[in-house]
Amino acid sequence: MRWAAALPLALLLCAVGCGEPTTAPDAPAEEIPAPPEAVPEPAPAPAVPVGNLRGDAASGRELYALYCATCHGQGGKGDGPAGQVIDPRPRDHTDATYMGTLTDRDVYRVIEQGGASVGKSPLMVAWGGVINEQGLRDLVAYVRSLSGT
Numbered sequence: 001m002r003w004a005a006a007l008p009l010a011l012l013l014c015a016v017g018c019g020e021p022t023t024a025p026d027a028p029a030e031e032i033p034a035p036p037e038a039v040p041e042p043a044p045a046p047a048v049p050v051g052n053l054r055g056d057a058a059s060g061r062e063l064y065a066l067y068c069a070t071c072h073g074q075g076g077k078g079d080g081p082a083g084q085v086i087d088p089r090p091r092d093h094t095d096a097t098y099m100g101t102l103t104d105r106d107v108y109r110v111i112e113q114g115g116a117s118v119g120k121s122p123l124m125v126a127w128g129g130v131i132n133e134q135g136l137r138d139l140v141a142y143v144r145s146l147s148g149t
């Protein structure tokens with residue numbers, strides 16, 4: 001009788017405590033290999049940083065020439081060779097009236113996550129996988145300099 005009464009208690013204690021020795025890590029953390037393939041694909045949209053997003057405009061100009069000018073034109077007027085044959089046309093970054101409606105975070109987000117992420121053309125692709133955070137900040141600074149906003 002006493003044994004029968006003690007059994008549920010023993011099971012309960014075991015449910016709470018018996019798992020611990022096997023789950024406790026017995027290998028040092030540095031021996032556990034990092035599984036890069038465990039990163040989910042597609043990854044959720046990264047959060048846009050807060051604070052000052054304007055990096056170095058001169059570096060941004062070089063990135064712009066490399067990645068953006070084919071569509072937007074080096075001067076940012078939306079008149080690059082590829083930009084002339086797509087619809088909608090690339091945004092004119094010298095248009096202060098329009099660009100003034102966008103915050104730096106808006107500009108950063110559309111460059112990082114693409115036009116589709118903000119309900120605009122998917123032809124404005126996401127550059128977050130190609131250009132690192134500093135590069136994105138530099139591009140924000142350069143794009144801003146084109147309109148003086």
Ligand code: HEC
Pocket residue numbers: 063064067068069070071072082083086087088089090091102106107110111115118119120121123124125127139143
């Ligand atoms: C394949 C052509 C193409 C390339 C390359 C391209 N864009 Fe665009 N971009 C577009 C188009 C098209 C739009 C207009 C989207 C719309 O208005 O729906 C646009 C819009 C934008 C906008 C304005 C978004 C808004 O909210 O109105 C910004 C800022 C921008 N692009 C920055 C860049 C930067 C920086 C690069 C280079 C890293 C780049 N784009 C490369 C086609 C391109």
